[in-house]
Amino acid sequence: MSENCDVRRVRTERTRHDSVGGEDHVMGGHVEGILFGLGNPLLDIMAVVTEEFLKKYHLNKEDCILCNESHLALFKEMVAQFNVEYVPGGASLNSIRIAQWLIGVPNATTYIGCINKDEFGTVLESKVMAEGVRGAFQYDHTEPTGTCAVCLTGQNRSLVAYLGAAKHLKADHLKIPENRRLMESAHYFYMSSFPLTVSPASVLDVAKFASDNDRMLAYNLSAPFLCREYHSAMMSIMPYVDILFGNEDEAKVFSEVEHWDAKDLREIALMIARLPKASGKRGRMVICTQGANPTLVIKEGVISEYPVIPIRKEDIVDTNGAGDAFVGGFLSQLVQGGSIEDCIRAANYAANYIIQQSGCQIPDKPNFSPESVGF
DSSP states (O other), rough: OOOOOOOEOOOOOOOOOOTTSSSSOOOTTTTTOEEEEEEOEEEEEEEEHHHHHHHHOOOOOTOEEEEGGGTHHHHHHHHHOOEEEEEEEEEEHHHHHHHHHOOTTSEEEEOOOOOOOOOHHHHHHHEEEEHHHHHHOEESSSSSOOOEEEEEEEEEEEEEEEOOGGGGGOOOGGHHHHHHHHHHOSEEEEEOOOGTTOHHHHHHHHHHHHHHHTEEEEOOOOOOOHHHHHHHHHHHGGGOOOOEEHHHHHHHHHHHHHTTOSSSSSHHHHHHHSSSSSSSSSEEEEEEEEETTEEEEETTTTEEEEOOOOOGGGGGOOTTHHHHHHHHHHHHHHTTTTTTTHHHHHHHHHHHHHHTTTSSOOOSSSSOOOSSOOO
């Protein structure tokens, strides 16, 4: 790591800090549609199932797989045979839902993705809108709405994901005048890397729009396989990224694909932050989570470390949505002119709450204030 790097470990001081976005209380003058997200929407179908059900569909108790032809009947059988619970899902949508939950102002967020107007699509859309998110969905009847079966047996959960209609998102959907107006209303944009697998043109369109209109784009590496298998597409987006989220595994794979010699996570994060940007108006911030270890934040060449909220192992129910929740919490304060400290506090609060739930389930009202979460 470079000798002139400034590493700061944040503890308990609560001094006044500048907002991440460069202006305070943004939502005081602009609320509706301030945050715009795009992704692959899925409806999580959760149920306690039997071991016989798992065997019928050749599932292990802790699987996390993509649906194949042998699983096609699984989703409807779950609904018919078990007491199911529906929860909107998909990485980007989870983050947008968490941000909306913490902002608390109806329609402060907008989300675009592709679903079918079938039973599951109707459930997903109605639940998203009931949570206050403005859905601007593309409808495609080629395949059913994307779903994720969450098969619970005791403390185990087996996940079977089916992208379905989410695979059919088209960049033309963003050109519809009403959707373009939603983009024009937004000051902040967020996407994960998962849509690169289905509609890279849509991702690039949003990224360029944000840069050309001096809006802030937050982006997520999302998964090690995406950093490896979709690296070229990811690098086409990187010049437009103002805030990059990722975890330690994703950052290390990104470094390997770039053929960097760096092994230290701090050095890798710094190198990502220094990648070329299309606009010179602001530097790239990199935020790297490390599970129970402190979160690294690189801003203007300075590395800061922020501790996470301690939690007992027995209180952890499901870590799958922790990263999505972290991002949503961060974004909720970013759009309100929050400091990096405020953003990290909200991110920690959201991640800590979600890992104590099964799936990304949220109550009506959060119990959060920046002062309630200390470092």
